[in-house]
Amino acid sequence: MKKTGAQILCETLIKEGVEIVFGIPGGSTLPIYDTLPQYPQLRHILFRHEQGAAHAADGYARVSNKAGVCFATSGPGATNLVTGIANAYMDSSPLVCITGQVGRPFIGKDAFQETDISAITLPITKYNYLVTETEKLSTTIREAFHIAQTGRPGPVVIDIPKDVQQEEVEFNYPEKIDLPGYKIVSRVHAVQIKKAAKLIGVARKPVIIAGRGVVLSGAYDELKEFAEKAQVPVVTTLLGLGSFPQNHILNFDWLGMHGMVHANMAVQNADVIIAIGMRFDDRATADTKKFAQHAKVIHIDIDPAEIGKNVPVDVPIVGDIKNVLRAINKEIETKEHVDWISLIGEWRYEHQSLKIVESEGLLPDYVIQQIYKETYGNATIVTGVGQHQMWAAQHYVYNKPNTLIMSGGLGTMGFELPAAIGVNIGCPKEAVWCIAGDGSIQMTIQELATIRQENLPVKIAIINNGYLGLVRQWQELFYNRSYVGVKLWNPDFVAIAKAYDIPGIKVTHREDVVPAIQKAIDNPGPFLIDFMVEPESNVYPIIPPGERLDKSLEIPPMETINKSKVMSYGKRSK
């Protein structure tokens, strides 16, 4: 039967199980949008900026275990997606981005709203396509979903010229796709498993570092069985939070620049590191040359190119983490590491990474802790990038996978609000709290309109310190407190919310925090709280740049904080 390219697109999307599309229409996607009403199974969520649509698709993908799909028009529509695509690429999030392109006769002529988006996105996609034959559209879409969702997931862009969307061709749904160069390791290498098991068997101070790969593979039970059977303490990466219950006796929190001192010390002093679905990012390892110098490293990852990329590896195991851990669990023997585990416990006691300074003022960590208490730890937390992100990671407790959604690898400010939309649509039964920075949220604040239009019950907590806080902190600690370009003039966020018909409340006093959170929870729709927190609170612990993993700066005692800061801690913010 003959169908137009736009119809073929919609029908193939439905066959791939797509229910939600995030996007903005434009000149080059008009034929697709004109076709959408024929397919009520596809729900379109209208955004205000394509970056928002891409982050929402990313957030949706992370909680729904399905590829997130977004639509954008050619030219600026497509280039606006770029940050969102790069973000998904760094965090291995499956996206399928459909962009309109000018008609085939106009390609290469610098036509109105023409951009070579496949060239632009070449280094930030797992793969991308420019569809030049309508007959190949359906196969292309099927390939795109397969590539985006399998192996190490990632974003795929399909650029579809307008005349391809309009052209009518005979449509046969392709049953098979052929990707001769696309290799996914499915077999578990038995020899490597044996080597790993042997190393784990002789380890005296082993540590597991669990990353986002565990979440992507859905290997929580296998990880738990492994840790418990071999009695290996678990630390996670930032994006690995939730891959292992944080209330588990073997959990020792997360490592890295703002990670816990005891987690960093455990890794630095380990004799065997079992790195699972993580990629030794510099924010996790600190100085890679001095990283865990005495440890043998077992690295389990589905992406062979991650092995040995940043840190030398003794036993590489390439494969799906779930399968690999199952094989390892069969091979290893029950062990005990009582002394080692109590030593890390002692470090945790000695170096209380998260002690809160006694203060009358409104401290950001206090706010996060109250959100945790009032939501009983059951909310899904979505953050932007900056100090608020680190406090949210530190002071909320993540016992279940996919309960913390954040931009890790790319560090994209403005991720929080649109991603929270995607998360809410992906798991509508869960409470979603968008913990935002006052700087971060202003990069995508227009998506408040999307929240209102779709009436999504996203609770927004702005940790408002009037600064680009993490940059200010670096200027304070490493640039002689010379503040340049970090002080923010901010609008009245509650008034902004009100303009978008979203109720909100400003909180300046400690005692008003809990009632405000309760009010947000009791309100059935979206709600915004503007927490006017202490302007110069710092995120501790912090590993200074270029330092070794176990050289964190810990929160200084009150008397050593310089005078002006003591005063500002004591006084209430405006």
Place this chain on the structure above:
Amino acid sequence: MEKDPSNKKHILVALVEDKPGVLARVASLFRRRGFNIQSLAVGHCEHAHLSRMTIVTKGRFLDIEQVRKQLDKLINVVRVTDITDRSMVARELALIKVNATAATRNEIIQIVDIFRANIVDVSINTLTVEATGDESKLESLLDLLRRFGIKEISRTGKIAMARQ
């Protein structure tokens, strides 16, 4: 990296899909990971819809291994092998246009014969030589021809194949 003594020349042979944009993907990957391509030769091979690429690059083994893995990850790359340390045949073709006068022409032809190269074009003032061989052979030929005055050189870059 230049000063690293372990910095050596590597020959990667890749079987790639014969599709538009594949060369751009390979080139982009080298650029992004900070590597130089010294030469790259590509052409059809024994499989329909596939091409074989020979890439010559320079670097430390671990870095080259990282590039090889990244290349292998490209969807259009079916297989990629570092054949540097294997027994192999490697050849390159060069076209060399050299100044030739009545007085020097015979000497040039003798040199060309010794190198089993061919004269493929003659003009009043020049000879064009076609030479095939490994890198050292071509370099020696060029050294000998240089004193006559070389007007133009065009080289294909290496193609290579592991021995059985």
